[in-house]
Amino acid sequence: MNIAEFELLRQNEVREIIKKNIEVDSLKFALSYRSQTVPAHLISTQIKYLQKAKHKLPSYYNALCVIPPISYEQSSSEATASLKKETGELCLDLTCGLGVDSFYFSKNFNKVISLEMNPLLAAITQYNFNLLGAENIKVFNQKAEDFLAAYTGEKFDLIFVDPARRDDQQGRVFLFEDCSPNLYEILPLVSKLTRKLIVKASPLFDNAEAWKKFSLMSSLSVVSVDNECKELLMTFDFENSPSLLTEKILLNRKGIDSTYIFNKTESNEHQLPVASSSTYLLEPDVAFYKARVNIQLFNKYFPSLKVSFEQIDGYFFTNEEVSREFPGRVFRIIEEIDFQPKALKMLLKTKGIKKANISKRNFPLSVEEIRKALNLGDGGNVYLFFAKNRLGDHKVIITERGS
Incomplete structure (x- = not known):
């Protein structure tokens, strides 16, 4: 998608066409639609991805948001984002993307600042936030490292980051040094600007390795939606040294959220005999x-x-x-x-x-x-x-x- 196509998708008449055909097969629409000003493939693609978003991103579907295909594939689901229950006054999302996590943070924070390096995606995401009624989110087209280095405002209650791969080595286990922003490089600065940091990691990242690599981490959460592990959340609390390191399980099962919290040092022993038969x-x-x-x-x-x-x-x-x-x-x-x-x-x-x-x-x-x-x-x-x-x-x- 380019800026001209985005501007076309914002037009009221185009949005009405999409709304009218939201349940129509996108391929059939592309074959039957004729227009001198709006390419059929542009509308049909939006219809296709809005239909895909109906369950993954129901709020975006209902608001008829503009959904770039690549951004959709890389985005969190709303069910996953809803499990992040942090609250406060000011939140900074260093890696906005389509903005699903920022959108859910906006429900629990008075103000959310969200950064997106791609200027077109930044414009699309801000437009979508307006459609979603999330007026307390401001998107900046800026690199995370540059924003952090220049920031002189009030301290954040939470900084959230979902580091993105720099290359196409998709087969490799998630490594933070291969990502942007580089967590190891920004961590010293981030610790001075926020009370708490949450880092999203791939579910491929080993839990024990996370504890080993980040001695300042206070909690590690595994996020699962309908019995599918979606992500790890590494939490750093820079103001309150926790008396106990915790491991959390955040579940969304059939739309119901639940949390299970364990002391990292709790015993892993269970001395029950092996049953000769079970029901x-x-x-x-x-x-x-x-x-x-x-x-x-x-x-x-x-x-x-x-x-x-x-x-x-x-x-x-x-x-x-x-x-x-x-x-x-x-x-x-x-x-x-x-x-x-x-x-x-x-x-x-x-x-x-x-x-x-x-x-x-x-x-x-x-x-x-x-x-x-x-x-x-x-x-x-x-x-x-x-x-x-x-x-x-x-x-x-x-x-x-x-x-």
């Missing part, structure tokens, strides 16, 4: 596995629930009814057998099972390899869990979704 299989949200706090979850939040496990990073088992508040999936166990592909394939055929949902932990084969070996399609009401027990034996647990 239910429990799989905590993926965020608890990412943070390696499954045992702490049961110890702190479900102390009365008697559970057992084979591997600390595997599945959990119980004979008790599980509360609906449990942050994970619950399955009723039908049968547990040894993993012998030929015998299992015959058993599934006998039961008339042609497709199943497959999960695995501490198991040598991938989900795709398991499907191929068993000739199983995806879906249905049966859930197969593949795991290794304490003796190193490979097991298959046949289940159905719990109530």
Whole structure:
């Protein structure tokens, strides 16, 4: 998108066309629309990305915001942004982009300053904020390092940064020295300008490595939406030295937000015996596995629930009814057998099972390899869990979704 196309998309008549055709197939629209002044592909692309944004960015969809395709793909979802619950007077977002995080900070801060290096994207984002009614956000077309070096105003309550990759090395694990702004370079200056700093990191970044690299970090949060790990949030509190370092799990499950907080030094021990048989299989949200706090979850939040496990990073088992508040999936166990592909394939055929949902932990084969070996399609009401027990034996647990 260029500046001329952006100006066309701002025109009232063009916005009316988009609004009228918001539910129309974008390809069909592109083939049927004729205009001497507005290219069909420009409107059809906006229709396409607004339709994609309906669930990821519902506020942007409802306001008919202008959505550049690349910015959309790189943006956070509103469900993810809503989990950042910081409050205060003044917030600075060093890396605005499409502005989803800034938009949600504006709900809890009196004023938000947001920086965007790309002049066109800065103009589009400010325009969108106006459509969204977020009048307390001011977008500056400026590089983060330059803004910080020249800033002489009041101290920020929060500075937020989502460092962007400088290159196309997408296969590499997230490294801050490969990003802009470089966190290591700006951290000394940022610590003087704000009370608190939150750094968004890729979910590929290892939690233990984060604690190792940043000794000033006070809290590390894993953000998950509907059992999918979205990001890590590294929090630095420069004014209040925390008495305890904490690890947090921030969840949005079916639109409901919840937070779980753990002392980083809490025990990871859970001395319950291995159950000879169990009624239910429990799989905590993926965020608890990412943070390696499954045992702490049961110890702190479900102390009365008697559970057992084979591997600390595997599945959990119980004979008790599980509360609906449990942050994970619950399955009723039908049968547990040894993993012998030929015998299992015959058993599934006998039961008339042609497709199943497959999960695995501490198991040598991938989900795709398991499907191929068993000739199983995806879906249905049966859930197969593949795991290794304490003796190193490979097991298959046949289940159905719990109530």
